[in-house]
Every structure is written in structure tokens, then in C-alpha cells.
Amino acid sequence: MTAGYLAHPQIRIARAIRELTDSAGYPPSIREIADEVRLSASTVAYHLRAMERHGIVTHTPRRSRSYQVLQ
Template sequence: MTKKPRKQLDILQYIYEKQLTSGYPPTIREIGAKVGLASSSTVHGHLDRLQKKGLITKDAEKTRAIKVTPQGMSLLNQDYHNDETKEPVTNITIQNLFSFDDDTFILQQHSNTMLNIGILNNDYLIVKKQKSVVNGDIIVVKINEMTNVYRYFKEGTHCRLQPENSNLKPVIIENPTILGRVVGIYRNHIN
């Protein structure tokens, strides 16, 4: 592979890694520093080419508005499989990406309650242990020995546990057993 496409792949990889580890994309300066480019206009040029190839989307009017597309993910996965010195992207584990303390745990989602907001069946949820939550928080709750994920709303003397799936109805309950608040998700594959 020639030098310019390799630099673009390095940029694409860095954007992906930064989004995974911090939840947002890097700045132009961060990209330049990471891949060894001093000129922000050169970084912009590489980003424009990546966008024209359909590997990223970006909004010129906003800062930190760069996203790797599914096509970009596919290219990264292919590049990793072709380079014997690197592990495949699919072998990245959640333990490698996040640091945990006693107040955080991982829960694998085993339902489609939050489908409409992009939390899919088999996603891994990063959950902060807490009993106190506010309206609109996405929470992990235990009801009848079953653990599930809903959006929380306190309404008078009861709580409404709202699924983000138009095919499901809310659960109305007086005192739900709240295990924690969802603070992140991890998916080790892209469909």
C-alpha cells in the first residue's frame, strides 16, 4: 500500500479508537499529533479524501463531528486481517478498552427494549452502580428476578420504565430495584 493511503488508514484507525475509548472523535490537532502531521490543512485534506471514499462522515460546521462509516469499519477490519503484526479488530475486548472500579460493571443486553436508540441485543453495557437516578436516565433494573434496561421516569407515586422500542409498552411499578445507570455501550461487531 502506498504511503498516502497508509496515512489515511492510520487516521481512520485513530478516529475509530478515540471514539471507542472516549465516546467522541479526536480534534484535527490530535489527529495530526497521532499520525505525525504538523499541518492541520494536510489533516483536513486526508479527512476530505476519506469522506469522498465513504469511509467517514463529517460536519464542517461542528467540531468533533467525524464518524467512521460501516464501510470504513469494514476496511479497518480487512486491513487488520491482512497485517500479521496486528490483532483483528474483532479480537478487541471490552476489558482492553475501559478501566473499571468497584462502582462499574458490565452487563450484556439480552433484549430489544432499547432498540430505537441503538442499544441492540448482545451489546455490552457499561453500568455505574447507583440507586438514585433522574428522569430520562437509561437504567438497569431488576423486576421479578429478571434484569432489563429501560429509560426511567418518576411519575407521582410510581415509576414508568419506558422501553425505547415502539413495539413494547412501558412498565409501571412503584419501587423498582435499580442496579445502576448505563454510561456506555460496547459492540464487538457491526452488522
């Protein structure tokens, strides 16, 4: 993951997605990510959209638990 253009919360979110996916065996929900990084769900959703625009994460529209870190 290239941290050069990621904000600190985005780095924490990417790390949380990887760790929660590794421990559970499936991607976390936005609420689970928010609890892990101690941010609101709406703030996490905002950062996830920005990260998706930068090609850091991907997800399947209208499907929960589908965020994955690409880099």
C-alpha cells in the same frame, strides 16, 4: 474498512479516529488526530476530505469533533 484505495496516511487516520473515539467516548478534533498520526493538521484535513469523497468518513459541516469512520 477497505484499504484497497486508501493511502497509508488515510489508513492511519481512520484507525486513529476509531481509537480516539473509543477511548474518549466522542470523536476527536482534527488537531488530536494530527497529533496521534504525527502529521500536520492541514495534511490531516486534506486526507479527511478525500476520505469523505470516498465514503470512508463522514462529518457534520461547521461542527468540530464530528468525524466518524463509516466502514
